[in-house]
Amino acid sequence: xxxxxxRVVRLERNRGPSVARNEGAxxxxxxxxxxxxxxxxxxxxxxxxxxxxxxENPDCAAVAGNLSTxxxxxxxxxxxxxxxxxxxxxxxxxxxxxPYTSIVAVRRAAFEAVGGFVDVLPNEDRILGIxxxxxxxxxxxxxxxxxxxxxxxxxREFFAVETRRAKNIVQLHLETRLLGRGRxxxxxxRSFVLALALVAAGPTLAVAGATAWPALLWGVPVVGL
Numbered sequence: 001x002x003x004x005x006x007r008v009v010r011l012e013r014n015r016g017p018s019v020a021r022n023e024g025a026x027x028x029x030x031x032x033x034x035x036x037x038x039x040x041x042x043x044x045x046x047x048x049x050x051x052x053x054x055x056e057n058p059d060c061a062a063v064a065g066n067l068s069t070x071x072x073x074x075x076x077x078x079x080x081x082x083x084x085x086x087x088x089x090x091x092x093x094x095x096x097x098x099p100y101t102s103i104v105a106v107r108r109a110a111f112e113a114v115g116g117f118v119d120v121l122p123n124e125d126r127i128l129g130i131x132x133x134x135x136x137x138x139x140x141x142x143x144x145x146x147x148x149x150x151x152x153x154x155x156r157e158f159f160a161v162e163t164r165r166a167k168n169i170v171q172l173h174l175e176t177r178l179l180g181r182g183r184x185x186x187x188x189x190r191s192f193v194l195a196l197a198l199v200a201a202g203p204t205l206a207v208a209g210a211t212a213w214p215a216l217l218w219g220v221p222v223v224g225l
Contacts, residue, residue: 007027009023009024009027011023015119016119016121017037017101017117017121017124018116018117018118018119018120018121018124019119021035021101021116021117022116022117025108025111025116028108030108031107031108031109032054032105032106032107032108033105033106033107033108033111034047034050034103034104034105035101035103035104035105035106036101036102036103036147037101037102037103037147037149039149039150039151040067040102040103040147040148040149040150041147041148041150042103042147043068043146043147043148046065046103046145046146046147049065049142049144049145050063050065050103050105050145053140053142053145054105054107057140059138060137060138060139060140061106061107061110061132061137061138061139062099062104062105062106062107062110062132062137062139062140063104063105063139063140063141063142063145064098064099064100064102064103064104064139064140064141064142064145065100065102065103065104065141065142065143065144065145065146065147066085066086066089066090066102066141066142066143066144066145066146066147067082067085067086067089067102067146067147067148067149068086068146068147068148068149069083069086070148071083071086071148071149071150071151072148072149072150072151073149073150073151073152073153074152075152075153075154077153077154077155077158078151078152078153078158081151081153081158082149082151084192085149088192089141089143090143094140094141097126097129097130097133097139098123098125098126098128098129098139099125099128099129099132099139100125101124101125102147102149103145103146103147104125106128110132110135110137113135113137114128114131114132114134114135114137115131116128118131120168122161122164122165122168123165123168123169123172126169126172127172130172130176
């Protein structure tokens with residue numbers, strides 16, 4: 001990074017992405033702060049699209065982008081995760097509930113108003129989105145702003161990461177909905193919900209057929225297909 005960047009800031013120790021991003025924001029001098037994850041590559045027109053979207057939407061506080069379909073992963077589960085994120089986010093509404101840090105540009109005034117990123121992992125980006133929405137700021141999602149993701153998951157790591165993320169999301173839902181601390185919206189494709197329902201229907205039919213009505217067993221291969 002030293003040979004490529006105008007300036008490299010070194011922290012005394014690794015204190016996580018939120019602390020690093022906040023320190024970078026403190027030292028930056030621009031009106032717009034651009035955050036990207038460490039394992040992504042900007043597509044050639046990404047920055048141009050970010051600037052254009054912010055200019056065309058002066059009322060929005062931030063704009064977030066998407067992963068590209070040609071993101072790189074050396075494993076099946078990594079390729080699945082990248083493609084799932086691309087297509088799930090691609091079908092989002094124009095307004096996003098979370099400024100995903102794969103690539104997100106935030107106006108400095110809004111970023112400072114909410115106090116930056118909280119030092120919580122994972123889902124620190126979702127919390128930033130909740131804080132922005134609480135103060136009336138709007139986050140736009142533009143699927144044409146894309147980065148190429150370089151990440152290979154092993155099965156064990158994937159389940160460990162997703163379990164922690166899911167637990168944290170449940171906590172955020174409870175805080176926002178039950179305690180009234182802002183609002184939070186998930187982006188889950190209808191096709192994925194349908195697929196989960198079909199996966200659950202298979203064992204249900206099998207148990208019902210084996211215990212009550214054997215004819216239901218004929219439905220198991222149908223659900224599988």
